[in-house]
Amino acid sequence: MGLLTGLRSSISRAASTLFSDEESKRIGIYGPPNAGKTTLSNRIVRDWTEHGDAVGPESHIPHETRRARRRENIEIERDGKTVTIDVVDTPGVTTKVDYTEFLEHDMEKEDAVRRSREATEGVAEAMHWLREDVDGVIYVLDSTTDPFTQVNTMLIGIIESQDLPVLILANKIDLEDSSVQRIRNAFPQHETIPLSALEGDNMDEVYDNIAEYFG
């Protein structure tokens, strides 16, 4: 396996250098449930790929994404430079998953229980990806909610401990209750960029920073 794997990786590395200036960076899109990670992923993919297929379905119901999804070789051009990234849309990370939460969204109990189990598996997968398979992190937060949570603190702490480059995105600035400053106050050590992934607001600044941080 070692020989084959090495051969394959070297081939893919050679191939990637043919089409882009640098090796593709695998960027994990992390954050709590319902922060807009999939919406952002879909926007990035639609903005920078020809086919523009969605990474995954978006939903207002938490834990819509229960498996990590990856889109590879997304080339983002900024200032004449091309940055190639693999976008990994991860399930929302949380410390508790409760099926009763889904019942409020007109879901049958059995479906809610199954969703709960899958969401838990998804969190495990997301944490595993964070450990093994990402070169950088885009941390998405819903700017209408309090960022001072155990999950956010822990995840940012883990990311910092791994010395991974991280970009914090304050999403949903199109909503009234949005407060970007609250997020800046929570994580002053990191760059925080406001955006609305849904509306496409301020995406230019987002891409600038992606190119800068992960290029």
Next chain:
Amino acid sequence: MPHQCTDCGRAFDDGSKEMLSGCPNCGGTKFQYKPAGTSDSESTAEPAEPPEPPEPAVDSTVARTVGNAATAVRDLVSSSSADSLDDSGGQSEQSPTSVTEQRPAENHAQASARSEVVSRDELPPAPERFRAAPQTTQSGQTTHSPPEPEGVTRDEGNSPSKPPASTPDDSTAETADSQDDSHEESSRPDLSELRKELNDQFESIRVVERGQYELNLMELYDREEYIIALQEDGKYTIQVPERWND
């Protein structure tokens, strides 16, 4: 056959009810008490009534037990109240007593074995066969006043704090049971908290109930293997790192 009719000589086993209404043979109301050891000499009179033994035998063992119990209680208590027990089953003196005298004495012995001890105070270390009595004694104490936790803490020293579970009912065994129950309930939160703490420390995913999970993110992050499927009973399927890295 500790009892013998003084008129016709008919013998009765200890605790026999036949003599309560007088001797069935002669109607005599006076009976002589004879301990088991001395009865051999007069065993000649007994063969007259062979059919009796089966029933009385049971009664005699019961009576003997009660008598032993009474003796043990008396020894333990060594109070004046025990003097009244002297007339009960296990005595050595041959004293002719009337039925009316004899019977109450036995009843009293039984009563004292059951109830008197209950109401009496300190009897902490009792013989094995008295296990029921000390329990009731404890419960009796506990129902009186809040010191009841003492007994509970002695049983299980694990629980440092417990709400004063005051059980107003005086029923002995039930009280003891309910005490245990209430104690278990009171100690449960501590255990569950401890369990939770341990789970928090060592378990990456805890199934609270069906469809409800608690996740330890650090554990999930730290573990080499990747959890790919959960089951309702808390088991999960993992993927080994090598396969993951293919």
